[in-house]
Amino acid sequence: MEDKLREFFNKNFKDDVIKEDKFRGDVSYYIKPDSLYAICEGLLADSDLDMKFLSDITSLDWLNHAEEKNGRFEVVYNLYSIGHSYRFFLKVRLDGENPSVKSLIDLWDGANWMEREVFDMMGINFEGHPNLTKILTADELDGHPLRKDFPLTWEQPKFTWNLDDPPEVIK
Amino acid sequence: MSNVSKTVTLNMGPQHPSTHGVLRVVLELDGETVVKAEPVLGYLHTGIEKTMEDKLYYKAIPCTDRMDYLAPMSNNLGFCLAVEKLMEIDIPEKVQWVRVCLAELTRINSHLVWLGTHALDLGAMSMLLYAFRDRESIMDMYEAVGGQRMMTTYIRIGGLAQDIPKDFDKGIRKVIKTIKAGLVDYETLLTNNEIFINRTKGVGVLSAEEAINLSLSGPLLRGSGVNQDLRKANPYSSYEKFDFEVPLGKNGDAYDRYLIRIEEIKQSMRIMEQALDGMPEGPYRAHVPGIVLPPKEDILYKMESMIFHFKIITEGFKTPVGAVYQAIESGKGEIGFFISADGTNKPHRVRVRPPSFINLAALPKMCEGNMFADVVCAIGSIDIVLGEVDR
Numbered sequence: 234m235e236d237k238l239r240e241f242f243n244k245n246f247k248d249d250v251i252k253e254d255k256f257r258g259d260v261s262y263y264i265k266p267d268s269l270y271a272i273c274e275g276l277l278a279d280s281d282l283d284m285k286f287l288s289d290i291t292s293l294d295w296l297n298h299a300e301e302k303n304g305r306f307e308v309v310y311n312l313y314s315i316g317h318s319y320r321f322f323l324k325v326r327l328d329g330e331n332p333s334v335k336s337l338i339d340l341w342d343g344a345n346w347m348e349r350e351v352f353d354m355m356g357i358n359f360e361g362h363p364n365l366t367k368i369l370t371a372d373e374l375d376g377h378p379l380r381k382d383f384p385l386t387w388e389q390p391k392f393t394w395n396l397d398d399p400p401e402v403i404k
Numbered sequence: 405m406s407n408v409s410k411t412v413t414l415n416m417g418p419q420h421p422s423t424h425g426v427l428r429v430v431l432e433l434d435g436e437t438v439v440k441a442e443p444v445l446g447y448l449h450t451g452i453e454k455t456m457e458d459k460l461y462y463k464a465i466p467c468t469d470r471m472d473y474l475a476p477m478s479n480n481l482g483f484c485l486a487v488e489k490l491m492e493i494d495i496p497e498k499v500q501w502v503r504v505c506l507a508e509l510t511r512i513n514s515h516l517v518w519l520g521t522h523a524l525d526l527g528a529m530s531m532l533l534y535a536f537r538d539r540e541s542i543m544d545m546y547e548a549v550g551g552q553r554m555m556t557t558y559i560r561i562g563g564l565a566q567d568i569p570k571d572f573d574k575g576i577r578k579v580i581k582t583i584k585a586g587l588v589d590y591e592t593l594l595t596n597n598e599i600f601i602n603r604t605k606g607v608g609v610l611s612a613e614e615a616i617n618l619s620l621s622g623p624l625l626r627g628s629g630v631n632q633d634l635r636k637a638n639p640y641s642s643y644e645k646f647d648f649e650v651p652l653g654k655n656g657d658a659y660d661r662y663l664i665r666i667e668e669i670k671q672s673m674r675i676m677e678q679a680l681d682g683m684p685e686g687p688y689r690a691h692v693p694g695i696v697l698p699p700k701e702d703i704l705y706k707m708e709s710m711i712f713h714f715k716i717i718t719e720g721f722k723t724p725v726g727a728v729y730q731a732i733e734s735g736k737g738e739i740g741f742f743i744s745a746d747g748t749n750k751p752h753r754v755r756v757r758p759p760s761f762i763n764l765a766a767l768p769k770m771c772e773g774n775m776f777a778d779v780v781c782a783i784g785s786i787d788i789v790l791g792e793v794d795r
Contacts, residue, residue: 341618
């Protein structure tokens, strides 16, 4: 299965793959963000690979880390083939300023909430998502909690009963 | 009076007995038909993924209990397997078998609570009492092994928190006996019950293509006839040594999901019996100095054990750089832990693939165009735990 996958990338998307990586048996392909949609479309069309199950979308923040030179954010697409019981990862690296990648909602309905969660927690924009709104955090919360520069101990004034800065209700 | 039909917007929840927690659904109704259903989440969001980033690997395990509080052991197992994969720890055979036994016990626990509450939603109130009566025996077993009824944190990195009690075998067999007797009650009450069948047959139908497209997992995916069970597909913790069947549905409706869960309880008991019959002897923790805590008994007599214990508790262990993903089949579906390690003693990022959250995304598709009264049945058939949905 691993060879089939490599063949698929070599045949159709040779220039779009930045790096192939294998760690503890998990195979991942670092690809260019612009080609993500085309690759996923190609994977879905390839009946031999049978990569029809988008298991998960998640994101990482490499702020203040040696990895940051390749782009601050990383979006990880977890793809699974039910027929072959095989899992692999597509990874894209995005810049710290306005990170944005094309939405996969046209290919998988399941991408809807996963992308909304990544947007909410990490602040990554998914182009073409029809309803990219907050899903887990409160509507009034500023910022994206899973970013490494999100303050851990400071509470935003609207969520606290701090006497120095009382909410509108008390005034 | 105009003839133009108007839709009514109805707010269901967050405080509503049939939403199984604090789920809010905004429904747009045209008469009795649901035009649009929009789940609103986040009332129970506690930032568990962020919390885990700031903890040593050992100290992140209790966070996993608090997500899906009805299935603590499978969450522990998923996280520990992911860390063990990252650190390349070989687990003693006995530990693997005990873990299988407890994971199946947890699946029964999760399914029993689902059965009771789902039937309660549909008007069969006595089911709740029967299900919770039998669940009590599982809680007693949890208490016997881990000292806790709910947040057990019993499965640890490299092994178990403590050795299994002497009467483990006897206790589990007693649970199996109780559940077997209970199953007769449940099936007599529900399987051929006309009211139950009318309420669940043809409700919340999802085809196999839709289920795969929506990334569903667990009984929801299998209810639509897709043969996918991670215990068979990618065996972990020596599941390949056990003989069991994966029940599949045909119509993909709420009734099929009910039948699947009942059958899964039976299969779980089969696995548990096999695990008890062939339980190997051995240590309850792997011997990996510096990474896995030494047995508590050794700390009193051996200097090295004392030093390692102190070091692991205070500063943890350093990891290699890389990202691993380990998924297990919990009662609700595929729960996966994606751990990105940056070489320090704390995870750089822990992502939980929450089965409840991703399965809940199917709710609009199950409800829209159908009757308003079936929304409750559709929510129930997904089997959500809001602690895991919101994390």
